[in-house]
Amino acid sequence: AIKKVAVIGAGIAGLSCARELQSFGMLVDVFEKSRGPSGRMSTRRMQDWSADHGAQYFTARDPRFIKEVQRWRQAGIADIWTPKLKVYESNVWCDSSSQETRYVGTPNMNSPGKYLTEDLSVKYERTITGLESRDGQWAIHCSESGAVATLYDCVVFAIPAPQASALLKNLDARASSISNSAQMKACWTMMAHLPHQLATDFDAAFINQEIINWICQNGSKPMRQGTMWTINGSPAWSQENVELSKDDAQDQMMECLTRLGFNCQDAEISMHRWRYASGSLENSIDFLSLPDIRLGLCGDWLNGGRVEGAWLSGLGLAVDIHQSTKQYL
Ligand code: FAD
Structure with missing residues (x-):
């Protein structure tokens, strides 16, 4: 069965996916390039003011x-x-x-995101730059600390389409073509x-x-x-x-x-x-699950382009990974 999953992106989609996967007993590490969770559900806090500047x-x-x-x-x-x-x-x-x-x-605005990270392993300031297949598992690389020591059974991309597209270019034609077709x-x-x-x-x-x-x-x-x-x-x-x-x-x-x-x-x-x-795909597909290569994609752009769609996309992918664990083997 799938034991270890890496989730790339600690926005609302990645966090919802990570929590659900963890609730199924999987070991999940979330990698986030910025210093905190929530992605586009964000608030800028300065010394004497704050304002929601994303959703x-x-x-x-x-x-x-x-x-x-x-x-x-x-x-x-x-x-x-x-x-x-x-x-x-x-x-x-x-x-x-x-x-x-x-x-x-x-x-x-980032309070729900922070709340969802409770009991999750989230590694901040980790920008994932590439993946490499190694004996049926995935090795991932990040720009801050090079190769991550752990090998993962499955990797979830929970990042905006153009950023996913850049990482998927040489990995999988289906995922790459879908992420290319979302206009953000x-x-x-x-x-x-x-x-x-x-x-x-x-x-x-x-x-x-x-x-x-x-x-x-x-x-x-x-x-x-x-x-x-x-x-x-x-x-x-x-x-x-x-x-x-x-x-x-x-x-x-x-x-x-x-x-x-x-x-x-x-x-x-x-x-x-x-x-x-x-922005999102013209026809929403909720999430993309690729059991044969143990990759999944979730995020707002696969499911209508909003907070609710992002959260549901992450949840849907987690349930699919759990249900198709045998195929993912
Ligand atoms: P994101 O929140 O973008 O999360 C992706 C995360 O991945 C980010 O934290 C990013 O730092 C990280 N990441 C990216 N690349 C890498 C990498 N290579 N390695 C590691 N981490 C990486 N939605 C509504 O429902 N209502 C609104 O009113 C609304 N208004 C909006 C206004 C603005 C200005 C913006 C920007 C968005 C708005 N949205 C609104 C959209 C909403 O914010 C998004 O739909 C939702 O937050 C997307 O969540 P997500 O998890 O799919 O992606």
Whole structure:
């Protein structure tokens, strides 16, 4: 049977997969290139402010994820967010008619990710750069410490499509072709303190037909304080301008914000560029399991491109690996 599994990526998909595999009695090591868990469910924390700069909220529709979010709420690491929402289009601000139930991590967007790492072996600052088949097992290499001593029976890729594609190029044609076909788009994110902006009559707004497509007051979310705004560039504009300098991207977004009626005088800004923020396969396949070579792929891009899809993708792959253990042998 499969005993040892390496999961590459400690985003919500990798963590959900790792936990489920561990619950089946497998020995799991998670490798994460950054210093903490959660990937794109993230919060930037500075000395005197913090702001969610990745996922802004998440929804729960599948009964399995609804149950998980319930567990998170009981643990105090997620809660419902009921923003006063507006929609901006053609110079007009309207109330949003959306009835969606929205959740956020509490006190930060990365709180559910941190919670999921409890009892898991997660190795941070480990960027996986290659895999090599050795006597029916996988040897993995990372840029920080070279070859990892342990050999694994199975490897799970829980990273964005373009990053998976780079690692899979010479490993497997099927996995490589699927990861190549997912178009992921960038997102320029601006976190702004606007000292001269008066209180608005909304907490967040969807902006249509502008280079900005979302603006949100972080302090309106449960267990947050402060007056930081998170402002996202639209996928189309962000992708087209992905190579701009931070200063140039900031200038264009500030100009748009001013046109929308915000007072940007003396603004204090922090910019973040997400190279692979959003996007997914045109037809979702939930996850990709390749028992013959003992590899699996999970992540938002295989299952609709959002937090819920990512979590379900990881879970689905783990169950599949468990069920097909004989094939994986
Ligand atoms: P990720 O979170 O990207 O996790 C992948 C992890 O793998 C990362 O931690 C990365 O550091 C690591 N990694 C990558 N390469 C390697 C390597 N070679 N070796 C080791 N580790 C590696 N979703 C919603 O549902 N609602 C929203 O409102 C929403 N808004 C968003 C706004 C923005 C600006 C962004 C960027 C995303 C938003 N999303 C939203 C999408 C949501 O964040 C993602 O769908 C979800 O978090 C993806 O999880 P994941 O585990 O698939 O991938």
